[in-house]
Amino acid sequence: MLKSLAENLLTPLPMCFALGIFSKMIHGGIKIPKELYYSISIYLLMSIGIIGGHELAHEYQAHGVSTIWKPALVTLFLGCLTPITAYGALRYLGRLNIADAAGIAAHYGSTSAVTFIVADGFCNDKGYKPDGYLPTLVTILECPGIAVALVIGAVAMGMQKAAEAAAKSKEGQIDGAPEAEGGNLWEALHEVITGQSLMLMVGLLVIGFISTFAISDAKFHPYEEFFYNKNMIFRGALCIFLLEMGLVTGERLGDLLKVGPFLIAFGIIMPLFHGFLGAFLGYMAGMNLGGCTVLAAIVSSASYIAAPPAVRLTLPEANPTLSMTASLAITFPFNIALGIPIYFWMAQTIGAK
């Protein structure tokens, strides 16, 4: 396992990420234009979608839904479970307030597309190609975790406010307040569902799926070349993206001191726990070794694109520094550098092939 950890660290992707952090630490001059960052993220999301849809169609043509429904259900279950475990740990072990606990839980309930891409590449390089339906699972995982965590937050805050109001006045008039929260919640979820990342991934997934049936593989080939090209353009774009992620993370390293040891431990232990659940349940659902590893990686990963604005809208009291530092400066680098080889090892130990 140690050899596999070292092998993973010495690939260009984690090293580009490290270069970004290093450049920020020494106030170096690397600057990725924001427009390039947005362009690459659009490219990566479209790529996950269209290639995922294409492979899903192949899987469907070969086995129907028989191989897909169990992993899909497992993913949906994990998507709803991880915010609850995260909230429990934060609220009752970490003694965080409701808003912060629910806000961070929303990040950990959702997923990170880049972690998916890196995990997928890791397994392919190892020669264990993940099941073709995994990009579909990423889209399933994106939304429910955020919804569950925000509902937990809204309900817990409502109960707390009700209790406070009841304590203050005997009448305890609290009606009206929960409704206002509900309106905000719906607005936030609407933003996640119609947000760029999910629209692009799901949209291109559908396009890739339908067009695989409509046109021959030869005609689909040019799209595959552009979006994947045996990983060539794709991996290069990913290097630039990770360099920028490193720059952003480096900027936030100072925040690590502010968030305290509990959150740092949480950002490492929680993913390991969620990753184990992902690998184990993936194995039970009949996924292959690569598939279990990637599922573990996406279940363990924390969102830093879809979740933050939704949390900002619904739980304004939650401190965004805590959640962004945990997901971006702790969990994301941990997964890229060490987590993915560990999940691979977990899946292997459980018995996935």
Place this chain on the structure above:
Amino acid sequence: MQLHTLKKVTIITEDSLKQSLLKKIIELGATGYTCRQCEGYGSRGARSDQFTRNVEVELICSEVVANDILTYVSHHYFDNYACIAWISDVQVVRGDRYTSTKKS
């Protein structure tokens, strides 16, 4: 040339609030707005990367509407969000253009 004195409201806040803020501004009686992405530094630290973007919203309106907007912003945003807002006097040529809605 006839000039009219009206109010200009400027709000700089978190980008994630943009949609709901713009909706509210129109509800409160503004006839339009201009917004742009921006970055800055303040009591909530640097707000300059793609995860902490700011938006600046500007609009011209009557004094009543300007006060309503500033009241709304101060009640809803000042406690928990990175947000500053102010009102200034401006001279415009086509005064009725900015006050033609029901609330002027």
